[in-house]
Every structure is written in structure tokens, then in C-alpha cells.
Amino acid sequence: MENANLRVGQGLESRLQAVCAPDRLKAGLQTSFQTRSKNSVARPAANEQALGVVSAAGFSEAPLMRPTLTLALTTLLAGATGLGAAARDQEPRRPNVLLVLADQWRAEALSCAGNPDVRTPNLDRLQRQGVQFVNAVSGLPVCSPMRASLLTGQRPLTHGVFLNDVPLNPAAVTLGKVFAAAGYDTAYIGKWHLNGDGRSAFIPRERRQGFDYWKVLECTHDYNHSAYYADGPEKLYWEGYDAAAQTRDAQQYLRNHAASPRPFVLVLAWGPPHDPYFTAPEKYRALYDAAQLTLRPNVPAGERPNARKILAGYYSHCTALDDCFGELRRALQETGLEENTVLVFTADHGDMLGSQGEQKKQRPWDEAIRVPLLLRWPKGLGARARQLDAPINSEDLLPTLLGLCGVPIPKTVEGLDYSRYARGGRNPGDGATVVLCPSPFGEWVRRVGGKEYRGVRTTRYTYVRDLSGPWLLYDNQADPYQTNNLANQPRHARLQARLDTLLARKLKERHDEFLPGAAYIKQWGYEVDAQGTVPYAR
Numbered sequence: 001m002e003n004a005n006l007r008v009g010q011g012l013e014s015r016l017q018a019v020c021a022p023d024r025l026k027a028g029l030q031t032s033f034q035t036r037s038k039n040s041v042a043r044p045a046a047n048e049q050a051l052g053v054v055s056a057a058g059f060s061e062a063p064l065m066r067p068t069l070t071l072a073l074t075t076l077l078a079g080a081t082g083l084g085a086a087a088r089d090q091e092p093r094r095p096n097v098l099l100v101l102a103d104q105w106r107a108e109a110l111s112c113a114g115n116p117d118v119r120t121p122n123l124d125r126l127q128r129q130g131v132q133f134v135n136a137v138s139g140l141p142v143c144s145p146m147r148a149s150l151l152t153g154q155r156p157l158t159h160g161v162f163l164n165d166v167p168l169n170p171a172a173v174t175l176g177k178v179f180a181a182a183g184y185d186t187a188y189i190g191k192w193h194l195n196g197d198g199r200s201a202f203i204p205r206e207r208r209q210g211f212d213y214w215k216v217l218e219c220t221h222d223y224n225h226s227a228y229y230a231d232g233p234e235k236l237y238w239e240g241y242d243a244a245a246q247t248r249d250a251q252q253y254l255r256n257h258a259a260s261p262r263p264f265v266l267v268l269a270w271g272p273p274h275d276p277y278f279t280a281p282e283k284y285r286a287l288y289d290a291a292q293l294t295l296r297p298n299v300p301a302g303e304r305p306n307a308r309k310i311l312a313g314y315y316s317h318c319t320a321l322d323d324c325f326g327e328l329r330r331a332l333q334e335t336g337l338e339e340n341t342v343l344v345f346t347a348d349h350g351d352m353l354g355s356q357g358e359q360k361k362q363r364p365w366d367e368a369i370r371v372p373l374l375l376r377w378p379k380g381l382g383a384r385a386r387q388l389d390a391p392i393n394s395e396d397l398l399p400t401l402l403g404l405c406g407v408p409i410p411k412t413v414e415g416l417d418y419s420r421y422a423r424g425g426r427n428p429g430d431g432a433t434v435v436l437c438p439s440p441f442g443e444w445v446r447r448v449g450g451k452e453y454r455g456v457r458t459t460r461y462t463y464v465r466d467l468s469g470p471w472l473l474y475d476n477q478a479d480p481y482q483t484n485n486l487a488n489q490p491r492h493a494r495l496q497a498r499l500d501t502l503l504a505r506k507l508k509e510r511h512d513e514f515l516p517g518a519a520y521i522k523q524w525g526y527e528v529d530a531q532g533t534v535p536y537a538r
């Protein structure tokens with residue numbers, strides 16, 4: 001870890017000046033893979049090598065992308081510059097992608113996941129007609145880190161977004177850019193949280209990571225007075241409950257693209273069911289009586305009244321979103337797009353909601369790390385319900401989507417491509433995925449128990465070390481609520497040793513030295529407050 005390669009050091013202002021410099025503005029498709037200016041947001045050298053760099057005229061300035069991708073990009077560019085519709089028509093039409101990302105929706109908050117109270121008929125229907133990853137994990141379960149992994153296919157210590165409110169490198173190779181270069185129209189509606197310039201600033205085109213159609217705000221939880229920006233700096237507002245208005249906008253996008261010769265990738269990123277819990281439209285709040293709700297048995301007695309109350313609010317957001325999802329699905333059907341659209345529903349992380357006596361996310365327990373992941377693509381995956389148990393992580397989503405769409409996967413991607421597995425093939429993983437907290441911050445500062453950890457979530461076990469040694473070991477099959485910590489119990493020493501070896505191997509493979517959080521803050525040059533949090537003023 002040579003600090004010479006580590007950065008950023010400058011304040012936010014100068015970082016922004018760097019990334020917004022006029023020479024960084026390039027129009028059209030090729031905005032995608034810009035070279036990095038010397039002052040731009042930076043990352044360790046290991047990542048430098050991995051970053052794909054594509055010039056405005058064509059492609060690789062470095063051996064950064066697999067040759068097949070370069071070829072595909074060139075072919076697509078030729079198509080875009082007038083190769084002729086006839087030639088393109090002979091190619092099988094790539095599927096569209098509609099990725100719906102909720103914020104803080106935990107895996108078990110679906111009736112199809114066995115939850116006895118929450119009403120999610122539309123998502124249940126999706127589950128009955130498609131693929132469900134029952135062990136989907138958000139490896140660093142908090143907003144910006146997951147979103148950066150989703151867009152880059154990289155792990156948090158590679159893309160560097162291991163805290164909230166720091167910017168994803170504007171030159172990163174990301175979902176929008178890769179799909180755009182493969183001939184897709186790209187669109188993003190809703191919550192972004194990757195700009196790192198406060199939570200309500202205008203995000204200029206060169207910082208949109210390749211997304212063309214754009215109605216976005218960095219972050220708000222004021223769902224009933226919710227701002228966004230489109231192409232200009234004028235602040236606009238969603239009408240009513242933002243998720244519903246955003247969904248209507250997505251529906252219109254679908255209608256507008258129903259007859260397009262180009263496929264599209266549309267990301268719809270809702271703010272709920274993230275707290276505040278009591279702001280869903282009244283008709284949804286009326287559905288849930290806190291007194292009647294079933295709590296998970298791992299909610300301690302003292303927490304139960306409050307947990308019931310917030311659960312009622314949380315579920316009301318979930319059902320509101322489920323209705324939105326139903327509307328979206330209706331538009332997909334009405335436009336005839338459904339058959340050849342990869343429809344994905346997932347979330348950036350879960351919510352403890354009182355389990356283990358904890359709230360919110362970042363913790364390594366299942367309520368925080370496990371997320372819904374439902375996938376449907378009738379043309380490519382059929383319409384039969386299938387449950388897949390491989391633990392799939394945030395960085396695996398991009399390569400899996402690219403794999404499904406037949407778009408070559410850039411070399412920068414670290415995640416696994418589960419597309420063949422989703423089609424019924426072999427599991428490319430080893431049944432285990434890594435969870436981590438490089439540096440505690442925000443809602444999980446040290447004062448409330450926040451600490452660095454590394455762990456593995458396997459199809460059966462959870463094993464987590466903190467900096468002082470083994471911390472948690474659960475047999476999730478025998479103990480699904482994680483109430484019996486087997487760590488450091490002599491009776492389970494062999495199991496612990498096996499999982500410890502597995503974790504050590506996985507960390508070694510990814511060059512993760514599991515250092516104290518301050519080392520990563522220093523490495524990336526982040527300016528944090530006394531609690532380790534990046535402050536934001538607006």
C-alpha cells in the first residue's frame with residue numbers, strides 16, 4: 001500500500017472542478033470511457049490498471065478491455081454510424097434490461113419469502129414466474145458502496161466507495177457506459193448517491209456514468225416533496241409520493257421505446273422503504289395495524305413495541321412500491337416489451353428493524369445483508385418459478401446482466417457472471433461470498449457498536465471476524481434468526497477453523513489485508529469527521 005498512489009487530499013470543491021473541467025465534456029456514446037485527468041478522483045494503482053479507457057474515436061488506449069469487447073464495441077459503433085438496418089436485423093435482438101432498485105428492502109419482507117404480514121402481490125407474482133436468488137447478499141450493506149458495486153461490478157475496496165457520500169470515479173467503467181457502448185439506450189430515474197457532492201446538487205452529464213435519459217437526485221428521503229434534476233440545473237419536483245411519480249415516468253419511457261430499434265437499459269431507483277417509515281400514502285398506512293404484526297423472534301423484548309410500530313410503516317412503503325411494480329409490469333405487457341426484457345427487482349441492502357436489538361444496516365446479520373433478487377426474462381429464462389441458492393453479491397449483478405444480454409464483460413469487472421447459472425447451468429461460485437465493513441460510519445459509528453469486519457456468508461453459515469478475532473458464527477439452517485452465536489465455542493472449533501480458512505483464502509485472493517478503517521480513509525484521502533463519516537452540508 002504505497003501512499004504515493006493514494007489520494008485524494010483535495011477538498012470537494014477542487015475534486016469537482018477537476019471532474020467538471022471542459023475537456024472532460026464529450027458528447028454522445030463515447031462519453032463512456034473517458035481517460036482520467038490527473039486531478040480527477042483517484043484510486044489505488046491496482047485499480048488504475050484495471051480501469052478501461054476508451055478514446056472518443058474508438059477504443060483501448062491500454063489493454064484494458066477484452067478484445068472481444070473491443071470488437072463488439074466497434075461493430076456496434078459501425079452500426080450506429082449507418083451500417084444499415086438490414087444487417088442489424090439479422091442479429092438476434094438483445095434483451096432490454098429494466099432494473100428496479102429499492103432502498104433498504106430486506107429479503108424477508110416479501111410474502112413470497114414467507115413473511116406472514118407484508119402484502120406484496122405483484123412481487124410474489126414475479127417470484128412465481130421467474131428466478132429467485134434466495135441468498136442474494138449486499139456485501140457492504142449500505143447505500144453508496146452497494147450502488148458503486150452494482151454499476152462497476154467491482155468490490156468496494158477496488159472502486160473505493162466504502163463510505164456514503166464519496167464520489168464514484170467519473171471515469172469508472174460502469175453499467176451505463178458498457179451497455180451504451182453495446183448499442184443500448186440508457187436511462188436512470190430516481191436515487192443515485194454516487195456523486196459525492198452533497199445530496200441535492202445538480203449532477204452534470206459527465207458525472208452520470210453513461211446514462212443518457214436522466215431524472216435523478218443524489219439522495220432524499222422526503223418522499224412527498226422530492227426533487228430531481230434532468231439535463232439542466234433547474235430543480236424539479238416529483239408530484240406526490242416520489243416512487244409513484246418515478247414509476248409513471250418509467251412507464252412513459254417504456255411506451256416511448258416500445259417501437260425503438262435499439263434495446264434499452266432502464267434503472268428505476270426508489271427511495272423507500274428506507275426510513276422515514278411513516279410517510280407512505282395514507283391508503284397503504286391504513287393496511288397495517290402495528291399491534292397485529294408478527295415480529296422476528298430475534299427482536300429483544302424491550303424493542304418489540306417500537307419494532308412493531310416501525311414495521312407497520314416499513315410495510316406500508318413496501319406495499320406502495322409493490323403497487324408501483326405492478327404498474328410497471330402492466331406497462332411492460334401493454335407495450336409488448338415483456339417477452340424480451342430482463343426485469344430485475346432488488347435492493348441496495350436490508351434493514352435490521354429491531355432484530356438483534358439493532359436498527360438500519362451496515363451490520364453483518366441477515367436482516368441487513370440479505371436482499372430480494374427476483375429476475376424474469378421470458379424469452380431467455382422461461383417463465384417457470386425457480387429458486388437458486390448461490391450467494392450472489394452486489395458486484396455480481398453487472399456481469400450477470402451483461403452475460404444474460406450477450407454483452408462482453410469488461411476486464412475491470414471483479415464479480416461473477418451468474419447468467420449461465422440463471423439459465424440452469426453450473427454455479428460459477430463456491431457457495432460463499434464476502435461481507436465487510438472497511439470503516440464504520442454514519443448510522444453505525446463506533447459509539448453504537450460500529451466496527452471493522454470481514455466475513456463470509458455461505459448458503460448455510462455466517463462467519464465474521466472483527467479486528468480482534470472471530471466474532472460471529474451462525475448455522476443459518478439450524479438457527480435462521482441467528483440467535484445462537486457459535487463463535488469461539490470449543491464444540492464448534494472445527495467448523496470455525498474451516499470457515500476461517502475459507503475467509504482467509506477469499507481475502508487473500510482479493511488482496512484484502514483487513515486493516516483498521518483509518519488506513520483506508522487515509523489511502524483514499526477521504527475527509528471524515530471525528531466519527532469517520534463524510535459530512536454533507538446540503
Ligand SMILES: [Ca+2]
Nearest residue numbers: 103104143348
Ligand atoms: Ca440505501
